[in-house]
Amino acid sequence: VIQGREVVVFRARSGAARVLDAHCPHLGAHLGHGGEVRGETIRCPFHGFCFEGAEGRCTETGYGTRPPPLARAGAWPVRELGGVVMAFHGPGDPWDLPVLDGEGWTRPQGHGWEFEGRPQEIAENSVDLGHLSVVHGYGAPRVVEAFAFDGPRIRVTLEFRRPLPFFGRLGPAVPVVAAIEQVGLGFAAVHAEVQGVGLQNRFVVTSTSVDERRVALRVTSSVRGPWASLGLRPLRLLDAVLATMTQVSFRKDVSQDVPIWGHKRALERPAIAEGDGPLGKYRSWARQFSL
Ligand code: FES
Numbered sequence: 001v002i003q004g005r006e007v008v009v010f011r012a013r014s015g016a017a018r019v020l021d022a023h024c025p026h027l028g029a030h031l032g033h034g035g036e037v038r039g040e041t042i043r044c045p046f047h048g049f050c051f052e053g054a055e056g057r058c059t060e061t062g063y064g065t066r067p068p069p070l071a072r073a074g075a076w077p078v079r080e081l082g083g084v085v086m087a088f089h090g091p092g093d094p095w096d097l098p099v100l101d102g103e104g105w106t107r108p109q110g111h112g113w114e115f116e117g118r119p120q121e122i123a124e125n126s127v128d129l130g131h132l133s134v135v136h137g138y139g140a141p142r143v144v145e146a147f148a149f150d151g152p153r154i155r156v157t158l159e160f161r162r163p164l165p166f167f168g169r170l171g172p173a174v175p176v177v178a179a180i181e182q183v184g185l186g187f188a189a190v191h192a193e194v195q196g197v198g199l200q201n202r203f204v205v206t207s208t209s210v211d212e213r214r215v216a217l218r219v220t221s222s223v224r225g226p227w228a229s230l231g232l233r234p235l236r237l238l239d240a241v242l243a244t245m246t247q248v249s250f251r252k253d254v255s256q257d258v259p260i261w262g263h264k265r266a267l268e269r270p271a272i273a274e275g276d277g278p279l280g281k282y283r284s285w286a287r288q289f290s291l
């Protein structure tokens with residue numbers, strides 16, 4: 001569900017991910033309940049009309065008759081990035097997202113939550129330096145490359161010490177440098193590197209308004225081992241272990257934010273303190289997206 005509209009997501013034979021309005025334009029059956037993918041199309045369970053996914057054109061009826069001109073399903077522009085299928089909703093040109101390089105990265109692993117909130121409050125996390133140590137237990141967070149508010153983007157590079165996942169908060173901490181790129185309110189990509197060992201992590205965080213009250217948060221992670229930079233052959237088994245460990249610890253980090261997000265209230269006039277990060281700047285930046 002995207003802003004109150006139900007959609008179906010399917011993968012066509014060609015491999016392309018497609019997003020269509022869920023309700024069939026013929027008589028309104030739900031394509032996601034009994035619909036079937038046939039080649040490039042999805043077939044409605046009610047009268048067998050087929051709709052191709054790119055433009056929503058009806059390619060055939062279940063009776064072998066000519067498709068009626070009005071039988072066109074609403075088709076959403078789709079982009080797939082970092083293991084996430086995204087559908088564009090809004091005015092203007094759809095996409096201006098970072099290009100993620102594919103070399104040597106493990107397959108993205110993901111997780112999702114749904115709770116009360118709005119995307120702008122999740123995106124605010126990208127600038128909320130204060131919570132990093134309080135909520136996540138990160139040590140000595142500091143800004144390495146200053147916050148840049150640039151059109152629809154925010155970029156920043158941070159450094160902190162992060163406890164290793166399997167030892168808990170009191171275990172040894174490793175230094176991490178993380179470059180964060182927030183694009184709009186619903187998308188962020190984080191590229192993190194564990195210093196000294198050449199292990200890289202990549203996270204994609206997306207949030208979607210389900211309706212006026214709820215938000216769906218989805219995260220994926222993948223890793224790139226130090227093999228290439230060391231001139232070694234990749235150790236696939238170790239990559240798989242590192243990828244799973246990374247997903248588990250990232251999921252744990254986000255699970256620490258979720259109950260706070262789910263119960264917080266958006267304050268118009270927050271009592272900003274030194275150590276907070278540029279929350280005021282963030283708020284003015286975020287205003288460009290309000291309708
Ligand atoms: S409602 Fe979908 S084919 Fe009739």
Ligand SMILES: [Fe+2]
Pocket residue numbers: 125131135136253257
């Ligand atoms: Fe957080």
